Amino acid sequence: MNNTDVLLVSETHFTNRSYLNIPYYSIYHTEHPDGIAHGGTAVIISPIVHQVLTKFKQDFLQATTAEVRKLPTPLISAAYCPPRNNLTKNKLESFFDTLGNTVLCGGDYNCKHTARGSRLTTTRGTALYSLMQEENHLYLSSGEPTYWPSDPNKLPDLLDFFITKGTSSNYAAIVSSLDLTPNHTPILGTISTTVTYKSPKPSLYNSTDWGLFQENVRNNLRLNISLKTKQEIEDITNYFIITIQR
Numbered sequence: 001m002n003n004t005d006v007l008l009v010s011e012t013h014f015t016n017r018s019y020l021n022i023p024y025y026s027i028y029h030t031e032h033p034d035g036i037a038h039g040g041t042a043v044i045i046s047p048i049v050h051q052v053l054t055k056f057k058q059d060f061l062q063a064t065t066a067e068v069r070k071l072p073t074p075l076i077s078a079a080y081c082p083p084r085n086n087l088t089k090n091k092l093e094s095f096f097d098t099l100g101n102t103v104l105c106g107g108d109y110n111c112k113h114t115a116r117g118s119r120l121t122t123t124r125g126t127a128l129y130s131l132m133q134e135e136n137h138l139y140l141s142s143g144e145p146t147y148w149p150s151d152p153n154k155l156p157d158l159l160d161f162f163i164t165k166g167t168s169s170n171y172a173a174i175v176s177s178l179d180l181t182p183n184h185t186p187i188l189g190t191i192s193t194t195v196t197y198k199s200p201k202p203s204l205y206n207s208t209d210w211g212l213f214q215e216n217v218r219n220n221l222r223l224n225i226s227l228k229t230k231q232e233i234e235d236i237t238n239y240f241i242i243t244i245q246r
Contacts, residue, residue: 004188006068007044008078010108010160013037030055030064032082041078041107054098060085061095063105072191073167075100079107081124087111089127096135102166104191108147108159108184117143117158138164142176146185162189170195217243 012018014029015037021027025044032039043052043064053075056063065077077099081087087110099105112118113125116139121129132139140163145156162174173196177186190196220243225236 005046005048005071006066006076007042008076008106009042009044010078010080010184011038012040012042014040014042026050028052028055028064028066030057030062032062033057033059039080039082041080043076043078056095056098058091058095060087060091063095063107065099065103065105072171072193073102073104073164075103077103077105077107079105079109081107081109081111083110087124087127089131092128092131093135096131096137096163096165099165104162104164104167104189106160106162106187106189109161109163110159112157112159115139116141116161119155119157132163135165138167138169140164140169140172140174140189142174142187144176144185146176146187148183148185150183160184160187162187167191172196216246 012029012031014031015035016031018029018031020042022044024047027042027044029042030040039062041062041064043066045066045068048068048070050066050068053065053067055065059082061079061081063077063079065075067074068076079095096105109128111125111128112120112122113129114121115129116125118125131137139161141158141161144158146158146160148156162172164172171192171194173190173192175188177188180186222236222239225232227233227236
């Protein structure tokens with residue numbers, strides 16, 4: 001379990017007859033209100049002091065929430081929004097109003113928005129983004145695709161992320177987990193009591209002196225190559241690339 005304290009699971013397909021047992025872990029789940037095996041969420045908690053709260057069970061969103069006082073963010077919620085339901089800002093607000101002032105809510109929202117790293121923005125994504133802006137909620141994501149469709153005509157996209165209230169992103173680190181091979185890539189969130197160090201994003205250059213760069217490239221170019229053979233073209237191309245890199 002990678003020393004995980006809390007696991008948030010979306011789209012469990014559980015019903016009131018489902019049962020799952022993991023040694024030393026407590027499992028709580030919320031099924032879809034129609035009782036059929038689709039949708040649903042679960043929270044799986046290690047042996048730490050906690051209590052499960054009222055479950056949210058609507059056709060547009062299912063959520064399981066637990067209070068874990070030991071963690072920096074005491075309320076932890078697993079959410080799932082089925083893709084075919086009409087999802088509006090008011091409906092989303094009715095869910096978030098049931099949560100406390102400090103909460104970490106993760107799951108598959110099926111809400112695409114470029115602000116969170118998705119390829120495109122949908123109407124559902126705009127509704128969630130608008131609510132987050134009004135209520136000062138923050139999103140935490142890996143910035144990488146989390147959904148890998150089996151249909152070759154569809155492209156990977158980012159659907160799974162965390163929404164947080166009352167917790168600064170400076171205290172969180174989110175990365176993708178490639179240990180499993182489902183069509184959804186799990187994401188790992190670490191919430192700390194102190195500011196989390198984050199490595200700067202890699203860049204191709206840093207404060208380049210472009211005048212000196214141009215001068216060096218110009219002085220090192222070799223213009224006496226005939227370029228009449230394939231080998232000559234490959235040689236000068238490689239030389240040109242190496243010159244730029246240096």
